Amino acid sequence: MTDHTTATPIYRNPARSPQERARDLLSHMTLEEKVAQLTSVWVYEVLDDLAFSPQKAAAKLGDGIGQITRVAGASNAAPRQTAELANTIQRYLVEQTRLGIPALIHEECCSGFMGRGATCFPQIIGVASTWEPELVAQMAAVIRTQMRAVGAHQGLSPVLDIARDPRWGRLEETFGEDPYLTARMGVAYVQALQTDDLRQGIVATGKHFLGYSFTLGGLNWAPAFIPPRELWEVFMFPFEAAIQEAGLASMMNAYHELDGIPCGASRELLTEILRNQLGFDGLVVSDYMAINQLVDYHHYARDKTHAAHLALQAGIDVELPSRDCYSDALVEGVRTGAVDPALVDQSVIRVLEMKFALGLFEHPYVDEEAAPQVFETPEQRQLARTIAQKSIILLKNEGDLLPLDRQPGTIAVIGPNGDSIRNMLGDYSYPAHIELLAHLQERGGMDTPIPESLTLEDIYPAMKSVLQAIREKVGEGSEVLYAPGCGVNDSDTSGFDEAVAVARRADVAIVVVGDKSGLTPDCTCGEFRDRATLHLPGVQEELVRAVVETGTPTVVVFINGRPVSSPWIAAHVPAIVEAWFPGEEGGPAVADVLFGDVNPGGKLPVTVARSVGQVPIFYAHRPSGSHSFLYGDYVDETVAPLFPFGHGLSYTRFEYSDLEITPEPVSTDGTLQVRFTLANVGERLGDEVVQLYIRLRGASVTRPVKELKGFRRVTLEPGRRVAVTFDLPIPALSYLDPAMERVVEPGELEVMVGSSSADIRLTGRVQMVGEKICLGRKRPFFSTARVSSLDA
Template identity: 55%
Template sequence: MTETRLGIPAIVHEEVCSGVMAREATIFPQAIGVASTWAPELNRQLADAVRAQMRAMGSHQGLSPVLDVVRDPRWGRTEETYGEDPYLVSRMGVAFVQGLQGADLTDGVLATAKHFVGYGASEGGLNWAPAHLPPRLLREVYLYPFEAAVREGGLKSVMAGYHELDGVPCHANQELLADVLRGQWGFTGSVVSDYFAVNDLHSYHHFAQDKQQAATVGLGAGVDVELPATDAYADALTRALDAGEVSEARLDEAVSRVLRHKVELGLFENPYVDEDAVATSANAERHRDVALEIARRSLVLLKNDGVLPLLAGAGTVALIGPNADDARHLLGDYSFAAHIEALVEARNRRGLLGEMMTIPDDLEIDESTDGVPTVRDELAARLGDRLRFAPGCDVLDPSTEGFAEAVAAAAAADVAVLVLGDRSGLTPGATTGESRDRSSLDLPGVQEDLVRAVVATGTPVVAVLVAGRPVGSDFLHDECAAVLMAWLPGETGAQAIAEVLLGEVNPSGRLPISYPRGVGQIPVFYGHKVSGGRSHWHGDYVDSPVSPRYVFGHGLGYTSFVIEDATVGSADVRAGDSVGVEVTVANTGDRAGEQVVQLYVRDPQATITRPVLELKAFARVEAAAGQRVAMRFALPTGQLGFYDRSMAYAVEAGQIEVYVGFSAADHTHAGTFVISADPDRPVSKVFTGTAEVRQL
């Protein structure tokens, strides 16, 4: 406002993958954990809290949601995603967009969906690697969540991906950025670059000869804004304009989109913030309450032989593992603490970050996570002197010096709780996060050896996995009495873990991604084709089952649910109509609990081969012991289409099978209906139906 010729206020952007990446802001569970709640409304509340904090501090654009569909957990950014299913990703993504942008942008924040598109399908699970996606798969799976965010959520901004598709880097892909995004979907917002990615067209992809050509190609393809600062879009773009390589009209178009955002945000009328309000908005108690609710519902009980919950007065508990008493390990890769580590690396000039950023040598950097309790803190508050702690080892350090103490603690206890897993971040000391890809899904360092040593004591072992991806060897999952997947649960995560272990909270998270037995199965996902190798002549691999360790949608609790009845309301519907699916669920256990009812369809008569199952609806339900709950799903036929031989979206006449259950493997056949063709009634794509839940 005071340092530029025209005095136009700036748009300040922030990373908001698990909350605002700023000191004292609320640190929410990482996105893969949020997806495990199967509760889009909670994600909307998360984004609404982020919106309030950002507006209070004067920031107006959030670089989220991550709408990458990921089916290869070797990829380090798996933790930032909502999992493997395009429908679940779209529901979470649309909710986040609506919560962040609000009802009116004068009090909202620009949501920036990323990474457009197919970034999570990288070759070898490697960051920035090419994605090999045929056109139909690209549209039906990877573009789907972005299209829903644009058409249904009113998305205002899109970030292009670092990678390439079929030989064309995404920042140079006019077919995607202009023809599909704007031409086909009607997107009117801004396209921004990923950090340094315009120049990467030259320096990384060697697609452009120099920075000037990179600017020409990027702007010409549809990238309106270069982040994090003007680099190729500075002097190099000026030279391109002077040479006639870029038109002033295209530049005006890009500038006008940014100016429109500033008008919509109300920045011209209100360019400044109320500084006194910042303290009350950052990490407010109401925001921590949302974080805690998400953390509680994000925990997925993968296995339980009856050792959980740990009952009060049941004896001593040995708490072991590198993630048991380290608050930093509860946080995702774009939390403030992880960002500080990246700054330290940049200041020390190590690796790529050192080339990207210049940090003053005298800058005081605080890496602490003060105020974030650890699992040890929360269990000690509940168990007192019945808790014995021994870390055993570090996440990555190869030393086994602590094994003896850990084994002794386990041998003397009634149960051993091992808190294991990852350390998320962007630096070499991290094992998950951006550019922290792995070739193995076993626990890093010597943690697997620690598990074997503790199991050998004969004491029942509960493994708590604090990780950014599915992890753990066959031995861990086979020999531990219980396995709890905690993901990266944020600043309230330790409390949620302790509550679930002790039975104060009934676990209700469900997997948003299939859990492989090992990297040799990858890709493993539920929505494969009939010919996907799962039912061929011999079926399994020579040395392993083809089925995942835990299927998509799986999760246990401390009570039991059954589907008493599931019916399809009509046997014949016209294209363009909806069909009703009635479901009755009963809690047959002895305590209250929650369940996620999942509705899948299969199209056995399509003119294009279809997946064996496709998620089309879900609902989270609560029920007291012995209580029954009724649900009605309205399934629009416009949601059941696909891209035909001419690559046009089509809802074909024919049979549709409906399945309802609690996972992609645990389901019942609800019925079949037939879609009747109606040539006078064109069917548009529909992204979701409705779900009504009532107690009986």
């Protein structure tokens, strides 16, 4: 069709809507051109080494293409070269294909843009530990800036899975166990990544839809058995909030199956629920290889054509990372009548609408010269430092061993993560990606080029280990000794003698232990790296014991991706610090906390089990959960966690008082105001994360004993007081009744305010009165918090 006012095709007219332009462009397309828009190619498939190959492009991109997979991440080029390569590919598509449709370029960006030279922020479980959505937004803004500079348009994040099984290796990529905390942090990420105008933003991709994190045995890709009410109220909640509150533009299916149906083939999940019930109107992309997985992993589809049909029918619009089932097999399926061509058209429309919404047709290119200027700026590094500092959790501090005295003395740094920069980074960091590529190349896998000139300085940002940071922190006059003691995950104890010797010489021993994260066999957590036990890997716990038994005051610092279940360490080590994988500024951040330059204020986003036998263990259990009738505990273990959800200590003390709950009673369609006083009664500046929990009594279904419904991180000078007020919409407390209708019912509401899920400082009760309310899709998800000074 032609726009008669301009004599150009409608799809070329930016004044027309994305929907109008997409429908018009579809009318010009052949079947092959349509199918090409539903898939992607790895960037290296059109390269000779790092040079663009017109010959390979002609074979792979002749009919156009929907997406290019990881121009930065799969070429390993520097920012300027990445931008140049993106422009070259777009120029080929715009100028050398019949319809001139640009590609949408996607990249990974879990805890930072996973490209060479990009900022490596703390892993997401650490970001969650800040309990500060504003920091998530600032991190996502940096990711957006760096990705846009090199020509990317879509990020395969955030992970919105609820992590209630620490055996699962990808727990570190999540915001933790709680749907409310995950939703608040996830919404902040999506809003900052996409912005209000996708022409200035990056498409966020919620993953993995749905229930991927709660599989049998905590195993990756294993089946999940989740009751419908729990699926909706717990696992669906962050995705629903991201759609309704942030306009999430893309969704990725999960690999596993639910009740016999692989998620990638579930029309109920990806169309009836996601689109029809949740109101999602964006693009559904497959997780990598998930469509062919229907054939060779789940044995659910007969062949690639059948897999393509099942996935399209379910609602997957785009196959990633490369052309496989959505290729010749799909074209053949349409031509033989095995696949309804309307399914193809439906997904092509969605792809094209997204490209028009992104402004790709008007602005397919980026400024190559400007690209390097937005990488690793001082402001970005400072943000990485701030997030790392605020992510650190003080789990225990017996006898106020921390912060350490700066007086001259001898410090022993011990442990396999004490002098490692690699092990401060999560599984979707760029250095971990390079390791995976090298491993796959050894196995004859991916052809991603690793430039021969690539150096460690290219792979890693400028980083300091914990040991290096401590040495710089104490300066002259103090002696800092080091002994690794053992490896991360081996049985070799030959280094124990040296570790014990340096511990005995020291005034204090800092034992830095934990994990190595990544996707290769030598890693102990991350994707593909599930565990059957939850203690420290290898002989690290034995190393800690050996150091403690020297009698030297000992601090344990965990650099890890899953919570450590070690009752012995919790009982016998006086000071324990949880730093997760703190990113490129992690070493200095840990030293800042150890020596008191920063007062730790992080809080656990997960419950820490005492042993794997307690799994799954989480605070928001039903009344009959978390105890065994008649006696409560296990025969051989308490049911209590090692550390509760929301726990985290400080170098100062906070006091809660003067709880006011209004109105009393409150209407089922009203708003409850919860007000109290918070005071810093210690001697240091510090942060407290105040947490609002509720319990519903009298509901028509059993409800959790506690549910997080609000939080706020508050910074207070010593001696200062503030009033904290939560405005809690009662419809935000809705749940599914016996008929699976979302409702708010009259009853009693217990309100709990505290420093953790187990450290409740203030409680009150209020009656909810009025009619039972049935809610539709639109509803409030969050409370709001206000802080005002009470000091003259």
